[in-house]
Amino acid sequence: MSTSRAPRTLGAGTPAKPASWLAMAWALTLNELRVAARRGENLLVTFVIPAGVLLVFSAFDMTGGTGTGRPVDRMLPGSIALAVIAASMVSLAIATGFDRSYGVIKRLGGSPAGASAVVASKTVGVIVIEVVQALLLVALATALGWTPGPGASLLLVVGGLVLGTVAFAGLGLLMAGTLRAEATLALANLLFLISLVLGGIVMPLDKLPSAVATLASGLPPAELARVLSIGLRGGGDATEPLIILAGWAVVLGGLAARKFRWD
Amino acid sequence: MTAAGLTAEPAIAVADIRKTYGKRPILAGVSFEVQRGELFALLGPNGAGKTTTVEILEGYRKADAGTVSVLGLDPMRDGARLRPRIGLMLQEGGIDNRTTPREVLRLYARFYRDPEDPDALLEAVDLGRAASTRYRRLSGGEKQRLSLALALLGRPELLVLDEPTAGMDPAAKQATRERIAALRAAGTTILLTTHELGDVELLADHVAVLDRGRVVAYGTPAELTGAGAPRVRFRLSATLADADAAALAAAAGGVGARVSVAGAGAAYELTGLTAAPDPTLVAALAAWCLERGLLLTELRLGARSLEERYLELVGADVAAEAGADLATEAEGTA
Numbered sequence: 001m002s003t004s005r006a007p008r009t010l011g012a013g014t015p016a017k018p019a020s021w022l023a024m025a026w027a028l029t030l031n032e033l034r035v036a037a038r039r040g041e042n043l044l045v046t047f048v049i050p051a052g053v054l055l056v057f058s059a060f061d062m063t064g065g066t067g068t069g070r071p072v073d074r075m076l077p078g079s080i081a082l083a084v085i086a087a088s089m090v091s092l093a094i095a096t097g098f099d100r101s102y103g104v105i106k107r108l109g110g111s112p113a114g115a116s117a118v119v120a121s122k123t124v125g126v127i128v129i130e131v132v133q134a135l136l137l138v139a140l141a142t143a144l145g146w147t148p149g150p151g152a153s154l155l156l157v158v159g160g161l162v163l164g165t166v167a168f169a170g171l172g173l174l175m176a177g178t179l180r181a182e183a184t185l186a187l188a189n190l191l192f193l194i195s196l197v198l199g200g201i202v203m204p205l206d207k208l209p210s211a212v213a214t215l216a217s218g219l220p221p222a223e224l225a226r227v228l229s230i231g232l233r234g235g236g237d238a239t240e241p242l243i244i245l246a247g248w249a250v251v252l253g254g255l256a257a258r259k260f261r262w263d
Numbered sequence: 264m265t266a267a268g269l270t271a272e273p274a275i276a277v278a279d280i281r282k283t284y285g286k287r288p289i290l291a292g293v294s295f296e297v298q299r300g301e302l303f304a305l306l307g308p309n310g311a312g313k314t315t316t317v318e319i320l321e322g323y324r325k326a327d328a329g330t331v332s333v334l335g336l337d338p339m340r341d342g343a344r345l346r347p348r349i350g351l352m353l354q355e356g357g358i359d360n361r362t363t364p365r366e367v368l369r370l371y372a373r374f375y376r377d378p379e380d381p382d383a384l385l386e387a388v389d390l391g392r393a394a395s396t397r398y399r400r401l402s403g404g405e406k407q408r409l410s411l412a413l414a415l416l417g418r419p420e421l422l423v424l425d426e427p428t429a430g431m432d433p434a435a436k437q438a439t440r441e442r443i444a445a446l447r448a449a450g451t452t453i454l455l456t457t458h459e460l461g462d463v464e465l466l467a468d469h470v471a472v473l474d475r476g477r478v479v480a481y482g483t484p485a486e487l488t489g490a491g492a493p494r495v496r497f498r499l500s501a502t503l504a505d506a507d508a509a510a511l512a513a514a515a516g517g518v519g520a521r522v523s524v525a526g527a528g529a530a531y532e533l534t535g536l537t538a539a540p541d542p543t544l545v546a547a548l549a550a551w552c553l554e555r556g557l558l559l560t561e562l563r564l565g566a567r568s569l570e571e572r573y574l575e576l577v578g579a580d581v582a583a584e585a586g587a588d589l590a591t592e593a594e595g596t597a
Contacts, residue, residue, distance in 0.1 A: 010387045011350070011415025011422075012449030016375035018347035018417075027373035031366075035359065099359065107357030110321050112347040112374040112417065 024113040028121030033128060036091060045192060046086045046129060047136065054079035054137055057202055058144050069233070073149070076141040077228035078201035081164065083133035085195050085221060088126050088165045090188045093172030096122065097184035100176060105262050115262075126169060130161065151234025160227030160238075163245045167220045170252030177260030195221040220248045272335055274299045274421050274452040275320060280329030282315055282476075289315045290326070291476035297469070302443070302453040304463040307473035308577050313456045316473065317425055320454070321351060334421060347375070350419030352410045352427055360399040364390050364409045367398070368416065375417045384412040389438065403430030411439065415446075422446060422453045428462070440466070460570040464488070470569070474577045488572050495533040495540050498561035499552065502529045507555070515548040530561075540564040 019027075036042055058072040099105050109115045138146075171191075175184045196202055198212075199221030205213045216222050226241040275297035282290040290312045297303040307313050318324045319331060322338030322345065331338060336345045358367055368381035385394050388408040393401060401409065407430055414422060427443065428436045440462055447453055447466065457463060463470060464484045472480040472487075480487055495516075503511065508522040508531070516522075516533050525532035533548075545562070552559050 009445045009449040010379055010384055011418055012446050012451050013418050015348055015420050016378045016417040019374055019376055024374050027370060031370050035361065038361065102359055103353075103357040104359050106323070107351075107353060110323065110346060110349075110351050110353070111371060114343055114346060 018112045021117060025117040025120040025124070028108070028113060028117055029124045029128070032095070032121050032125035036095065036125065036129065039095075042091050042094070045090050045189075046083065046133065050079045050083035050086060050133060050137060051140060053082060053196075053202060054140055055144075058141075070145065072141050072144045072146045073233055074229075076137060076146055077232050078199065078225050079137050080134060080161075080228055080232075081199060081221060081225040082196065082201050083137060084130060084161060084164050084224065085168050085192060085199075087129040087133060089168035089172040090192045091129070092122065092126055092169055093176045093188040094181075094185050096173060096176035097179070097181040100262065101181040109262065123169075126165065130165065134161075148232060149234035153231050153234070156231035156238055156242075157228060159242065160224060160231055160245065163242065163249045164220065164224035164227070166249040167224075167245060167252050170249065170254070170256040171220075173256040173260055174252060177256060177262075198222065199225050201225055218244060220245060220252075223248070272299070273297055273332075274301075274334060275303075275454065276330075276332040277316070277320070278330045280316070280319060280326040280331060282312075282319070282324070282327050289476055290319075292329070293473065293476065293478055294329075295471045295478060295481060297452060297454060299452055300447075300450050301468035302447045302455060302466055304467040304470045305454065305456045305473060306458075306460070306463065306470060306573060311473040311577070312476045313473055314425070317423060317454070317456060321349070321423065322346070347417060348420045350414035350417060350422045352407075352414040352422070352424045354410075354425050354429065358398045358406075358409070360397065362398055363395050364398070364401070364405075364412075365394040367409065368412060371413050371416050378416045379418060381412075381416070384415060388412045388442075389435070404432055404435045407431055408435065408439070411442070420452060422451050424453060424455045424457075426457055427455070428457065428459055460568070460573055464569040472573060472576050479576050480572075484569055488569055494536065495544065495548075496525055496561070496563040497531055497533070497548065497559060499529045499531065500558035500560055503531070511548070511551050514551045515544055 018024075036046075054072075054075050058070075058075045060071060096105075105115070105118060108118050172188065175187055179187065197208075198205075198216035198219060200216070201221070205217055205222060208216065223241045223245040227238050227245060230236040230238040230241070273296040275295075277296070278294050279292045280290055280294075281288070281292055293312065293316060295303075305313050305316065315324065319326050320333055320338060322342040325339050333345060334348055338345055364385060365381065368384060372378040372381050382394075385391055388411055390405060390408055390412065393405050398406070398409075407427065411424075411427060414424070424443070428439050431439060436459075443453065443455070444466055455463070455467065467484055470480070470482065470484055470487055471478050503522070512520040512522040512533065512535075516536050519537065520533060520535045522531050522533050524530070536544075545564075548562075549559060
């Protein structure tokens, strides 16, 4: 290749200085978001389905007349819970699973960025997507006439989002770090569908057979939906679902940390 | 080019590293040093422990025992300080199938304050036209060239090249060979693993041969190829009877010399020499052939190619596996 520059060997000479850890983590975060935005099926799961669930089921009363308040008041907490599950479990698991199978994480781990910047970028990426999801869903709900309940607590909502994110990201990374990428893809999507039913998101849990309802009520999707419901509508004691959700966060996060394999 | 070349401290110092996976010993006490500014080739059959050694140097794996120093740092403890100073050219992979060479290079460029220009590097490794092609659609050689460009972004003090020319076509191989030689000339320390022994013979300052987790030979290419008993290989226009072989051995090599078959097609080896081959020996061999009306079609003295020496070192099973035909070596013929 002939270039106009002075004859110099590209790649040799005074070594380049590394960028700050923050700059590297930010570059990786932007890359993470760009790749996520390019995956159509990912946009469908993280944005279109939660928004669709909110819009469609706010038009009907799925409680069969037993619920209180307008349908949109019941649907917003559930659709946010669904969005959290999509971003922190489905999207993260699939992206990380394929990164792992391509060796992307291994290569980045040997670059100046290192594993810590990769983990940070994935964390920030999930948070950014969740913030956009929450803003979108709240805006849609507001357009349908939603207003926060009298005892609504932003602190409780944020607390629920953090614990739910840790629990579902733990589950997602546990799959991504131990299974083949294709198996992770299938299982994450399956769990997403199961969450839709067992989370009490589309219809209340008491419409399910009682044995199933009892089992489902202790699982992370239902607990997250309960915390968000209490936080957004006000009224009720969130201590029990918070403690159970925190327990899931510790167990699933801990399992992911122990079992995750980079290659 | 850099001050690094002036310091006495080696770029890599590995002392008695050991590694076992389960019950299988992979490294059984490996030691070597790579000096600043040199090109060091690590050779060995697949499974000899090359990749494990390289991964320990890169901080991907921890040795069970022994000491490792890379640019004066411990790869496990000081990884964050070490990684910006090393350029890794891994074997194929490590890149998202859906991204393009330009995107990947721009991402990695942001890990440095003053990196090489990604577009200039793309041109330099001849990926200009493939810059916007999805990684999945690149050929094996193009993937390898992208990997090399990634390794060069930070102008590394130490470049680790793991089989850099694997999967490349002959023209790309030649260009890569020239690029490696230019980097070496510009002062970059290079650790190279490869199966292209011809490249090593041309490029390497020092060579270590690894076999079954041990260093079985170390030296300059000349030291390695010159080692071993002096010998003479030749090929004749017709095969020799046993009695003729003995007569030829006596005439050319003197007492104790033997002529043995060294391959199909009248290829022979003269062994048991007490001194290095000299002009007298060549004249005696030629004279004997003239007397019998035989034509000497090939003659090779003393030094072997690095490939021959390598195959002697790592054993006959590997030679069979590689399908190497020593008798067809064409270099150094008379």
